[in-house]
Amino acid sequence: MKDYTTGSIRNIALVAHGGTGKTNLAEAMLYNAKLIDRQGKVLDGNTVMDFDQEEVKRKISINTALASFEWNDCKINIIDTPGYFDFVGEMIEGTSVADGVIIMVSGKSGVQVGTEKAWKVAEKNNIPKIIFVNEIDEEDVDFTAVVNSLKETFGKSIAPLYIPIRDNGKVVGFYDVIHAEARKYVTGGNEPMDLPAQYESEVKENTDMLSEAVAETSDELMEKYFNGEEFTKKEILGAVRKGIDECSIVPVLFGSALKNIGIKALVDAVAEYFPAPNEIKQRTAYKPGTEEVIEVKTEDGEPLSLFVFKTLVDPYVGKLSYFKVMSGTLTPDTTLKNIRKNEDERISRIFTMCGKKQIEVKKLSAGDIGAVNKLNITKTGDTLSDSKCLVEFEKLVFPKPALSLAILPKEKGDEEKISSGLSKLRHEDPSFNFYNNTETHQLIISGMGEQHIDVIISKLKSRYGAEVTLAEPKVPYRETIKKKVTAEGKHKKQSGGHGQYGHVKIEFEPGFNEGLEFAEQIFGGSVPKNYFPAVEKGLQESIEHGVLAGYPVVNLKATLLDGSYHPVDSSEMAFKMAAHIAYKNGLEQANPVLLEPIGKLVVIVPDHYMGDIMGDVNKRRGRILGMNPIGDGLQEVTAEVPMAEMHKYAIDLRSMTHARGSFEFDFERYEEAPNMVAEKIIAESKK
Known part of the structure; x- marks a missing residue:
């Protein structure tokens, strides 16, 4: 591959709902670019x-996977991101360096939850968009219905550039809205054809749709539109390019990734319409260690x-x-x-990628994407900068993990192997966390969902030989008392020689x-002062285990009132x-x-799921605090919910809202558990 300057580079992320066909689309692009001889398929496992x-x-x-190819004097870097929600961290990484996104939509399913999420990520980061409607070869795909659904969901920026033409259910050609001509598919390409009469109204509707979008890009074109004047091809092409850059026009194209239609x-549109890295705002840059924003120009001559x-971490490579x-x-x-x-x-060496294949290169220009191996200290989200002109780019921000599980080793002694393996896996996936809960003595892993955690555990076994089982994390309950009592404790033991003697009376x-x-309120020296610390230490050790179910005791005041000692047999231990x-005698009598x-639960959901959310919070013994x-x-929706009721909330919320809801849950305080709950917990602790 030859060297490309910044203006000829296109960095494009593929985003969509899971299972829509992004990877098959990437495969088709590579095949058309002649990087591969045969088009693989995801289901065959050979992409x-x-x-x-x-x-x-x-x-x-x-x-997230990368591939680079040449097309129409451009270098196109494709960033293929996962569509399944559990791997949202990968989509955040991939889109963080994209200068355009192709949002893939299933022709059969239309707009799905993943489509909406992909759109929101692109909108939040002001990334230009093209929509590709896949599976157009299927007879039951209604392109017009899909476009109407897109407009209903995303607004008037939607602008189809091509309309499929069918004959007896089969796609035989297309209408090019910009160039106002119908063309039929022939071996090796396409040629002009007459527009079938039944498509005239659809063509007019989509032409009007594009004209309206074009008019929105400038005052001059808007005036021309209102005066009823037709736009020239040059004006349309310039306006489409400008509208895509400004995110006010989102072109819609169609095809079939598997059938190479x-x-x-689509790739022509990527090269023609998407901006080069120096034509779009890049990631915010700061003066290191400050919040001072500085300008970084995406140019070869800059620092x-x-x-x-x-x-990526490979145990062998x-x-x-x-x-x-x-x-x-x-x-x-x-x-x-x-x-x-x-x-x-x-x-030392720099590469471009084609899946797992590393292709060594001698130079990468500003705005280009590449790879380097064997960096010692660098991790995801880091900035590497010329030491003479230091700059730091905005860090990646991942959603809070939604599901936590306890990790139990299958083999004793594997704890170090598990922790080491998880640390290495977190280098390539910062969207999960793990930590040792010192109170429950469990190793906890937190991820985006069941599938996310399942993949991590599978990698832990295959790469690092550590097998584990997963369990529900223990809830860190507490105990306290509600009543004031006074209790005595006497430790007396005689076994030859010096005995042991200690006697206290504590409120x-x-x-x-x-x-x-x-x-302490000791009068008359019944307990010498030098034993006060021993009494306090004994109580500090005692409150680690309550008398009900063995949980730590909180909010306890203990006052040493009286006692006795022996001049020879008394000791700190006694x-x-x-x-x-x-402690044991007193707390058992102190109610x-x-x-x-x-915890405080904050849930964000579409309006029509409110009833389900509120009902579910009530089932979890929660209290609704507010709706906004x-x-x-x-x-x-803001609520307070017992932590014990939140274990699989991420899974349940996804089911209730068809993955359109999100939540955060943070510990607030402790409250007395209801009798039925307390009785169950206490009974389980006795087993």
Whole structure:
């Protein structure tokens, strides 16, 4: 591949609802660009982009994949992102460096939840869009209905550039709205044809739709539109390009990824209409360590800077970092500063990618996308910058993990292997977390959903030989008391020689501190002062386990009132034991209760799911705190819900809202658990 300057580069992300055919589309593009001799299929497990073992096994995309090819004097970098919601982190990584997105829509299913999510990501980041309606070869696909659904969902920016022409259900040609001509498919291309009469109204409707979108791009064209004057081809093409750049026009094309229909027209549109990296606003840049925004020009002559948007870790090959050249020109054997670590990182060899295949190159211009291996300290989201002109790009932000599970090793002694494997996997997937819960003594993994966690666990086994089982995380309950009592504790033991003797009288009552509040009111030296710390330490150890179900005790005040000692047999250990005994005797009589953690739940859902959400919160023993309309037909519901009722909320919410809802849940406080709940927890603790 020859060297390309910034103005000839197109960075395009493929986004869609899962299973729509993005990877098959990427395969068709590579086939038409003559990078591959045979077009593979996802279901056959032989595509260029789905090369990971898990992807081949599951027949879905899991990782963001790259491929570069030449087309009409352009270099096109395709970024194939997963469509399934559990792998949203990959879509965030891929779109972070895209200068345009192709939103793929199923001709059979039309606008789906994933279509809406992909649109929102592109809109949020002001990324130009083209929509590709797939499966047009299927007889039951109604292109007009799909376009109407797109307009209803996304507004008047939708503008079809081509209309399929059918004969007896089969697509035999198309109408080119911009050039106002019908063409039929022939071997090796297409040729002019007469427009069938039944398509005249549809052609007029779509021509009017495009004219209206064109008119919106400038005052001059709007005036011409209202005066009833026709636009020239040059005006239409210029307006479409301008409208795409400004996100006010979203062209719609059609085809079939599997049957290789409409692919050349789509790639032509990518090269013709999508902006080059220097024609669109890039990721926000800051002066390192500050919030001061600085300008970075996507030009070859500028100081060099890279943004690392994706990391792959192979246990045999090592680490591979995908990056975008944000400014300057990258050549091999370059040393840059890692801004996060403030350390130098040496780039020895640079590559472009075609799936898993690394193609070594000698230069990458500003705006281009490539890969480098064996970076020591760099991870996803890092900026590498010329040390003489430091800059840091806006970091990647991932949604909070929605589902947490406990990880249990199948083999004793595998704990270190599991933690090490998870750490390596998190290098390539920062959208999941794991941590040791010191209170419940469980290793917890948190991900976007069941499928996400399942893939991580599968990789943990296949790559690092660590087998685990998953379980519901334990809920960190607490215990406290509601009544003031006084209790004695006496530890007396004689076994020859020095004995053991400690005796205390302690008042226990509800306290206001989170843990133990210790005081003493000893008169007359019944317990010497040098034993006070031992009594307090004994109580501190005791409150780690309550008398109901063994959970930590909170909000407890203990006052040492009296006691006795022996001048020879008393010791710190004896008074610690006496405190333990007094604690157990006292708390059993102090009306102990179980406390459960309560969290604040914030759910965002479309209006028409409000009834389901409120009913579900009630079933979970929750309390609705408020409802707030936030625009775009969405409502924000705030509630308080016991943590014990939230274990699989991510799965249930996805089912209730057909994946259109999102939520966050954060711990708020502890409350006394209802009797039925407390009795069940206490009974389980006795098993």
